Amino acid sequence: DAGITQSPRHKVTETGTPVTLRCHQTENHRYMYWYRQDPGHGLRLIHYSYGVKDTDKGEVSDGYSVSRSKTEDFLLTLESATSSQTSVYFCAISEGTEAFFGQGTRLTVV
Amino acid sequence: RKEVEQDPGPFNVPEGATVAFNCTYSNSASQSFFWYRQDCRKEPKLLMSVYSSGNEDGRFTAQLNRASQYISLLIRDSKLSDSATYLCVVNNGGGGNKLTFGTGTQLKVEL
Numbered sequence: 001d002a003g004i005t006q007s008p009r010h011k012v013t014e015t016g017t018p019v020t021l022r023c024h025q026t027e028n029h030r031y032m033y034w035y036r037q038d039p040g041h042g043l044r045l046i047h048y049s050y051g052v053k054d055t056d057k058g059e060v061s062d063g064y065s066v067s068r069s070k071t072e073d074f075l076l077t078l079e080s081a082t083s084s085q086t087s088v089y090f091c092a093i094s095e096g097t098e099a100f101f102g103q104g105t106r107l108t109v110v
Numbered sequence: 111r112k113e114v115e116q117d118p119g120p121f122n123v124p125e126g127a128t129v130a131f132n133c134t135y136s137n138s139a140s141q142s143f144f145w146y147r148q149d150c151r152k153e154p155k156l157l158m159s160v161y162s163s164g165n166e167d168g169r170f171t172a173q174l175n176r177a178s179q180y181i182s183l184l185i186r187d188s189k190l191s192d193s194a195t196y197l198c199v200v201n202n203g204g205g206g207n208k209l210t211f212g213t214g215t216q217l218k219v220e221l
Binding site: 050 | 153154156214
């Protein structure tokens with residue numbers, strides 16, 4: 001299995017609080033992604049990175065920000081969590097073709 | 111229109127059956143194609159890449175038709191352990207190497 005670790009694996013937070021999810025890789029892959037998965041929508045891209053400090057928005061980026069200060073870490077921040085951000089979040093890495101996923105973070109905003 | 115479309119199923123088939131899933135994509139510039147498998151509450155895992163010439167991996171065969179923008183996955187001799195959701199995935203290339211996922215087709219293999 002690809003060396004991808006997401007933390008935390010589960011989190012419950014209150015509306016309006018900031019939340020940061022971490023993705024750590026040991027594969028030295030160039031590309032890193034954050035997806036969210038919701039029933040009926042499948043996996044939707046939030047943000048992605050194509051190198052250190054190089055990031056861009058995906059299709060559902062509103063309310064989220066990211067940072068990548070080193071190759072191995074890609075952080076996803078919810079500045080002020082809302083109930084609509086309750087979801088399962090997956091990090092993925094790629095070296096140019098297929099992607100490999102972390103185990104996911106189940107986030108509940110109450 | 112969604113970029114990648116799949117029949118959500120579920121497909122309920124008996125053990126030993128042959129089942130086929132289809133997927134269409136809208137971006138004619140798409141460069142690479144994959145099938146992923148996702149078990150309940152787990153992360154998606156790469157099942158196989160899809161090539162224009164078609165490719166086979168054991169009981170699984172994938173086909174790509176670029177002219178029709180259509181991808182298929184055939185599973186022969188279905189096993190109970192094949193029960194999962196199968197995701198069609200398209201890589202549109204470009205600077206971000208972005209992967210776009212279909213919503214998945216659910217397969218249930220029954221005794």
